[in-house]
Amino acid sequence: MEPLYLARESRVHRLSPEVKIAAVLLFTIVVVVTPREDLTAFAGYTLLIALVAGLARVPAGWLLKRATIELPFVLLAVVLPFTGHGERVDWLGLSLSVDGLYGAWNIFAKGTLGVLASLLLAATTSMRDLILGLDRLRCPTVITQIMTFMLRYIDVLIDDARRMRIARLSRGYDPRFLWQVKAFAVGVGALFLRSYERGERVYLAMLSRGYSGRMPSGSGSKAPAAEWVVSSALPVAAAGIAVAAAVLA
Amino acid sequence: MDDVQAMHIANGIINGPVSAIFIAIAMAGLAVCVWRAKLDLDDRLAPMAGLVAAFIFAVQMLNFQVLPGVSGHLLGGTLAVILVGPWVGALCVSTVLIVQALVFADGGLTALGLNITNMALIGTAAAYLLVALLLRVLPRSSRGLGATALIASVIGVVVAAMGFVAEFALGGTADLSITAVAATMAGTHTLIGIGEGLIAATTVVTVAKVRPDLVYALRAFRAPIRAKAAVA
Amino acid sequence: MTAALKITGLTFAYPDGREALHGVDLTLAPGERVALLGPNGAGKTTLVLHLNGILHGGAGRVEISGLPVTPGDRKAITEIRRRVGVVFQDPDDQLFMPTVAEDVAFGPANLGVRGDELDHRVTEALTAVGMLEHRDQIPHHLSFGQRRRVAVATVLAMRPEILVLDEPSSNLDPASRRELAEIIMSLPVTVLMVTHDLPYALELCPRSVILDAGRIVADAPTGELLADGDRMAAHRLELPFGFDPSAIHRR
Ligand SMILES: Nc1ncnc2c1ncn2[C@@H]1O[C@H](COP(=O)(O)OP(=O)(O)OP(=O)(O)O)[C@@H](O)[C@H]1O
Numbered sequence: 001m002e003p004l005y006l007a008r009e010s011r012v013h014r015l016s017p018e019v020k021i022a023a024v025l026l027f028t029i030v031v032v033v034t035p036r037e038d039l040t041a042f043a044g045y046t047l048l049i050a051l052v053a054g055l056a057r058v059p060a061g062w063l064l065k066r067a068t069i070e071l072p073f074v075l076l077a078v079v080l081p082f083t084g085h086g087e088r089v090d091w092l093g094l095s096l097s098v099d100g101l102y103g104a105w106n107i108f109a110k111g112t113l114g115v116l117a118s119l120l121l122a123a124t125t126s127m128r129d130l131i132l133g134l135d136r137l138r139c140p141t142v143i144t145q146i147m148t149f150m151l152r153y154i155d156v157l158i159d160d161a162r163r164m165r166i167a168r169l170s171r172g173y174d175p176r177f178l179w180q181v182k183a184f185a186v187g188v189g190a191l192f193l194r195s196y197e198r199g200e201r202v203y204l205a206m207l208s209r210g211y212s213g214r215m216p217s218g219s220g221s222k223a224p225a226a227e228w229v230v231s232s233a234l235p236v237a238a239a240g241i242a243v244a245a246a247v248l249a
Numbered sequence: 250m251d252d253v254q255a256m257h258i259a260n261g262i263i264n265g266p267v268s269a270i271f272i273a274i275a276m277a278g279l280a281v282c283v284w285r286a287k288l289d290l291d292d293r294l295a296p297m298a299g300l301v302a303a304f305i306f307a308v309q310m311l312n313f314q315v316l317p318g319v320s321g322h323l324l325g326g327t328l329a330v331i332l333v334g335p336w337v338g339a340l341c342v343s344t345v346l347i348v349q350a351l352v353f354a355d356g357g358l359t360a361l362g363l364n365i366t367n368m369a370l371i372g373t374a375a376a377y378l379l380v381a382l383l384l385r386v387l388p389r390s391s392r393g394l395g396a397t398a399l400i401a402s403v404i405g406v407v408v409a410a411m412g413f414v415a416e417f418a419l420g421g422t423a424d425l426s427i428t429a430v431a432a433t434m435a436g437t438h439t440l441i442g443i444g445e446g447l448i449a450a451t452t453v454v455t456v457a458k459v460r461p462d463l464v465y466a467l468r469a470f471r472a473p474i475r476a477k478a479a480v481a
Numbered sequence: 482m483t484a485a486l487k488i489t490g491l492t493f494a495y496p497d498g499r500e501a502l503h504g505v506d507l508t509l510a511p512g513e514r515v516a517l518l519g520p521n522g523a524g525k526t527t528l529v530l531h532l533n534g535i536l537h538g539g540a541g542r543v544e545i546s547g548l549p550v551t552p553g554d555r556k557a558i559t560e561i562r563r564r565v566g567v568v569f570q571d572p573d574d575q576l577f578m579p580t581v582a583e584d585v586a587f588g589p590a591n592l593g594v595r596g597d598e599l600d601h602r603v604t605e606a607l608t609a610v611g612m613l614e615h616r617d618q619i620p621h622h623l624s625f626g627q628r629r630r631v632a633v634a635t636v637l638a639m640r641p642e643i644l645v646l647d648e649p650s651s652n653l654d655p656a657s658r659r660e661l662a663e664i665i666m667s668l669p670v671t672v673l674m675v676t677h678d679l680p681y682a683l684e685l686c687p688r689s690v691i692l693d694a695g696r697i698v699a700d701a702p703t704g705e706l707l708a709d710g711d712r713m714a715a716h717r718l719e720l721p722f723g724f725d726p727s728a729i730h731r732r
């Protein structure tokens with residue numbers, strides 16, 4: 001598994017995880033509720049993202065490459081100008097629906113800004129800290145505990161799967177395309193057995209060290225108020241931009 | 250390479266109010282799942298669900314080639330509910346979705362409620378109800394079990410896709426005919442569901458052959474006696 | 482003096498009806514290091530899981546420094562689990578927390594240790610196994626031998642009276658194997674070590690017992706036991722090629 005975290009020294013990296021999660025979430029909400037016609041607002045948001053990326057020392061190329069995760073939805077957006085109704089404009093000999101163009105823009109802009117904000121969060125916050133952050137934002141502990149175990153064991157399981165695949169290949173079994181479905185599924189079944197049995201062994205190991213149903217609580221101290229103020233700059237600036245754009249329009 | 254699988258809804262596809270409503274729905278659904286999952290697993294919940302969630306996540310990362318240039322991967326919702334039951338299964342799929350959104354920037358943060366509702370709640374609920382029905386009516390053989398997993402997977406995937414259609418009808422930001430969206434989603438997801446179902450069926454049958462005691466659906470609907478390990 | 486560990490007439494069958502222990506008797510004096518030998522499936526791991534009350538339900542009795550293992554009694558069982566430190570075979574099962582330090586802190590935290598004292602325990606245990614500089618690492622990024630050492634530390638942090646190790650030398654390279662031996666010998670605790678590695682048993686444990694088909698079938702000084710070719714063969718125990726039992730006898 002290849003996490004997105006970029007270990008760097010930066011002011012953004014140093015912020016506590018909970019303030020970053022909150023800031024990105026609020027920023028995303030502002031973006032999503034912005035009317036699609038407020039083009040200046042979206043330009044402003046992009047500027048904010050660029051600013052944070054610069055502060056966090058996250059390269060633009062890195063961000064753009066990973067933002068392609070959202071590509072399927074951009075493809076969905078592409079059809080809208082052709083299928084849309086109402087007023088139409090001609091562009092390079094194509095008749096495009098104005099409403100459809102706005103619809104496509106809406107999906108493209110909000111989707112991309114959302115992905116970029118999430119990427120910045122993941123790039124500047126380790127998995128461990130993200131869970132701690134959720135914990136401090138009062139996410140139910142069952143969920144954060146399940147996440148903790150999950151993230152601990154994903155790589156172990158992927159190694160297991162890789163070893164089983166190599167064993168299969170080294171016995172000369174290498175079907176392609178649909179024929180491999182059976183071998184693949186047998187591998188998945190074996191992986192489930194290993195995961196489940198490992199879960200049971202982990203539980204025994206926990207009991208052996210005095211586990212009685214309560215995990216030790218997250219370590220470290222909560223974010224100081226100053227960090228909340230600093231990180232709120234992102235959503236507050238975004239909201240300011242949104243209001244300004246609405247007033248200007 | 251192209252990925253044929255359904256993807257997570259991004260920000261901005263569904264409008265703010267509807268996204269917010271579905272966050273509330275997802276939270277309520279999750280609360281019920283946590284409560285029932287605790288009854289199933291007690292203080293084993295965190296490690297067991299963690300390992301099952303890791304399994305689902307790992308399986309989603311294992312790509313296999315469907316055709317040259319086109320690869321797919323398992324979604325695993327139906328597989329999870331058959332193997333570990335509806336409550337733990339839904340909880341695990343939800344956790345995977347949260348981690349994907351937060352740690353891997355896959356799926357919009359504001360769309361998390363939508364994604365959880367579709368993939369972890371209604372998709373798995375439909376699949377499990379079908380499993381409960383089919384395991385009672387189909388022959389008590391591994392073929393019956395395989396057929397159950399296949400059918401439940403197809404329906405589970407299609408129902409999850411219909412969840413998106415419903416959300417789009419309620420708060421879609423793009424002007425598309427809802428029947429067109431529904432038809433496209435149903436068509437593509439039936440295909441995805443069949444691929445998903447073939448793998449899920451073979452997987453479940455494989456597990457049932459080695460450790461039938463581990464398959465929740467078999468314990469619940471086929472085995473009259475339930476052995477309880479002397480572990481405390 | 483009370484025995485560090487006293488097992489009398491212990492039997493156990495798994496829920497599927499498989500009988501794994503058939504009346505085991507075993508006593509360890511404080512400070513003793515004993516190897517538990519036996520073929521695959523003999524019941525060694527099953528026995529280990531009885532020592533801290535994880536498995537129970539059959540006949541017989543287990544006492545740790547005079548305190549009986551009573552599975553129903555939550556408070557007593559916590560004390561038992563403090564006294565008996567079990568190091569499992571696969572360190573990945575044992576290292577379930579995100580970082581080395583958090584993992585080592587898990588046990589003492591369950592015993593109610595907090596704050597500076599907890600920190601101190603973690604430092605002490607990691608120092609004992611020479612892993613202090615890795616305290617903030619992710620277990621997955623450690624080598625197998627390092628993970629095994631951290632697994633030992635997770636148990637040491639609970640300051641156990643008996644250290645129980647299930648196949649501690651498996652999958653270790655010769656250097657890691659030797660380092661672990663040095664660590665184990667430096668600890669002032671009673672040791673029960675399950676192993677298939679007979680030279681390791683000889684090196685670490687003056688006394689060995691053989692468990693076969695759920696019964697203790699031999700209990701003798703390790704050198705003597707390993708030199709008794711017939712008895713060894715009867716229980717599917719084999720010395721590595723070229724290992725001379727008469728040479729070891731004199732050590
Ligand atoms: N969870 C279980 N359910 C049913 N039977 C089990 C279980 N665990 C172990 N057994 C059986 O109990 C017997 C003793 O197993 P145990 O794991 O204690 O052996 P062992 O001496 O540790 O073997 P090894 O050297 O291979 O680790 C074996 O026959 C095994 O198949």
Ligand SMILES: [Mg+2]
Binds near residue numbers: 525527
């Ligand atoms: Mg064993």
